[in-house]
Amino acid sequence: MIPRQPATIGRPELALFLARFRTLVQYRAAAAAGFVTQLFWGVIRLAILAAFIDGAPAASPMTPSAIIAYVWLSQACFAMLPWNLDPEILALVRSGNVAGELVRPLGLYRQWFCRCLAARTAPPLLRGIPLLAIAWTAGDLPLPAGVATAAAWLAALAGAALLCATFATLMNVCLLFTLSGDGINGLMAAVVTLGSGLILPLPFLPDGWQRVLEILPFRGMVDAPFRLYGGDLPLTALGSILAHQAAWILILGAAGWWLCRAAERRMTVQGG
Amino acid sequence: MTCAIRAEELRKTFRVRETASGLGGTLRSLLRPRYREVHALAGVSFALEPGEMVGFIGPNGAGKSTTIKILSGILVPDGGTCTVGGLVPWERRVEHVARLGVVFGQRTQLWWDLPVTESFDLLADIYRLDRARAARRRQELVGRLDLGPLLDVPVRQLSLGQRMRCELAAALLHEPGLLFLDEPTIGLDAPAKLAIREFLRSLNREQGVTVILTTHDLDDVEALCRRLVVIHHGRLLFDGDLDGLRARVTSERRLTVDLDGDLDPARLPGVTVVAREGRRLVLAFDPATVSAPELIARLAALAPVRDLTVEAPPIEEIVAGFYRGLDP
Structure with missing residues (x-):
């Protein structure tokens, strides 16, 4: 047996992440389709919100420029949201090829987290950057108010990516119990898009809802980073946003890791 | 490295959900699911010494693959004990599989969308192999399995025989002392089968790798294994050489x-x-x-x-x- 190198911590994880990332970046047709869809829905969402506010501009909880920033940024980052399962993991579980992952000297949760992190970062980068470029030049998307705002936004965005990946990993681990992805996909598409503010920016929701959504993890995925960008949240909120994200990353990560271990113990790899 | 295997009274029962046919049956089983117990393993014991090459045969559903999966640490048995090189596979799975090579004939362990060579690089990273030594080992496997022309081809474009050769190389990159092969020649044409058999024979002889293979192709067993284990209905019914089996039957x-x-x-x-x-x-x-x-x-x-x-x-x-x- 070749002696293993203990010094290179994270080497397997990084390799798995990069392999999946590279594969996802190859899917140009999906990126182009996603780009067009996101652009289209961005225009529609802005039109709806504009009509909504025009009725009573003074009653709007957000300024028009903050709304524009919110909509375009959330459209650009749509693919980052964990609203669906990783089709590859679904195939692995349904076909039993997950056996191949189990014979590798790396915990299943870690392997899947690397996959999910790649799946939640590669597509939004590929689609989001051109979308933002268009929104900046032609879509009235304001640039961040200053370097500090931009840095705070990027920090919250990185937290959001990790949070989304952790949440996505937990969803995919649930697949080990349900085997079918229909229920998870259906439920999460509704909960995540609404709770994160993708359907309607959270400040527009009733106060009671907002108090609940303040606590739930979804706010850290879209709402908080993008309100930071548009100036709707002050820079001083960054600390609490990052703390909220970190707390949920720990909770969801621990839950996913524990469920994954439980599943590994009772797993049945059928056939063949 | 010694990788002796001891298995005692391994048991595994699966619960299979039974659904009566038709819409009525589906609805009934939705309200009150009925399960049937399938005894995949009903007490299997055997021991293997390092350097052995053993063929597991038995009809479909006999429990061969279940045995391999338990030995690989993928399945946890309901009863019995098992150690592989001193470790209980499912208790210390990550540590256990690091010294183990596994090939499932009907599944792929390579990255479908990546060229073969990138799958190999990735495995070297996952197993945290010393880079220079991994490169030498890879060179050796590429030569012996004739993989040179395949290295830049994405795995999904390989033929079954080509893919199986790549799977073998992938399972052996980390120089495991123990190799489990679950139906390695399934679906292969005659030349591909011969090439794989020849490779396995030399691997076992020259490098002393302990090999367990399950198969329906009895030519595999005849060509490769001095020892033969027959499993049927989850029980071990015969353990010995081919001549011994012949003598038992006729x-x-x-x-x-x-x-x-x-x-x-x-x-x-x-x-x-x-x-x-x-x-x-x-x-x-x-x-x-x-x-x-x-x-x-x-x-x-x-x-x-x-x-x-x-x-x-x-x-x-x-x-x-x-x-x-x-x-x-």
């Missing part, structure tokens, strides 16, 4: 003879006709009642013989006979 021998004239086999006592095609006759006889030289002498006295061979019945028939003898 002592029968076959005489195939090409004649230059006609012959009435009724004039040969102690012989049954297995097949007759034109002037070729296949006769079965028991060496205990009539010895081969005796039979040949009698035959030659009755009709002019052009050619003849004596052999044991093919292994398929032996095993089929063995399974038949087991089912009540």
